[in-house]
Amino acid sequence: MIDPDRFLSDLHMLRQFGASGVGKGVVRRAYSQADIAARDWLAGRMAQAGLSPRFDAMGNLFGLAGEGPGLLLGSHSDSQPEGGWLDGALGVIAALEVARVVPGVSVVSFQDEEGRFGVTTGSAVWSGLLDQDSADALTDHDGVTLAQARAAMADRAGAPVDPARFTGFIELHIEQGPTLDAEGLQIGVVTDIVGIRDMGITYGGQQNHAGTTPMHLRRDAFQALGAFNATINDRFRNVVTPRTVWTIGHVTLHPNASSIVPGRARFSMQWRDAEIDRLDRMEAIIRDTAQEIAAERGLSVDFGPMLGLNPVAMDPSLRAALEAGAETVSPGRWRNLPSGALHDATNVARLMPVAMLFVPSIGGISHAFDEDTDEADLVAGVRVLAEAVRHL
């Protein structure tokens, strides 16, 4: 039987690694000291659970059950620059707890799901979507390459883990959105995961004096970014649905000074939707609009490499097992829903059947220090996972 106290105490132990000191928040970036310490601790817990811990070259940490093929459960233990204590961590600790009570179940904590270096990088490499050399060339916002960052774990790297040893992958995760919480539900069984596109765009104008340069003579990179943002919001109107999202989350102006007209604006452009053709149409609008505004205003525009993952449907039989588990544990308090957040399950779906299970996020908050979930819902989630695994 699941031991709720052991499960919860491991969850609270994991949040100590990189504890932000604000609420239960964590700062545990991929390959940071806190991330590596957390992974070393997880490896120890896996060994105590009778699993064989194995790091691969990317720093993905597996806890391998015996020889025969079996289910893989897990998620990721790295966080956003400001993260909650449950994003990823819940799925890893729940997998560990289930592996303690159901023989033959393996556990994984993928590395850099939060994309310090890209988009779900650890599982992208493991699943073969991204080759190691291309991954190694990716840089974070400070210019550090993934190759440099993962060198800190080189001494732990063992042989690659062969995906063929697993029959399927199930990931328990917080919803990170408002639906379950708003509807007073305890469990979500995921139907499909949206697709994503992500790229950097740079406007190059002319750095100049903020006092002496008349407005009509300026080639102001921030003004170009502002016009770009307003124009795509307008042009997206008849392309998007209420579930489509797009975000400019990271902006760096150069030289970023009050009395200098910014000569350069580099910003992240990310968009997500359940339909590939809508993602493609949005990409065309983004590229065309960025170039039009550069031409009108006499600036240069450069597009970085575009990273992306396509929408993926969950495996029907794994999903049915989760639905049966949900009905047993939380009768009448569960529903199906799509995932607006991205997950390692999208990459793993290239190799084997996958399915996902959600528990509510209070107020729908995530990727923030005050991300939280009621402990009763956390325990219900791990119970549903165990029921589903037994069912399978």
Ligand code: HGY
């Ligand atoms: O951005 C995402 O959807 C994931 O939480 N990294």
Ligand code: MN
């Ligand atoms: Mn996550």
Ligand code: MN
């Ligand atoms: Mn996340």
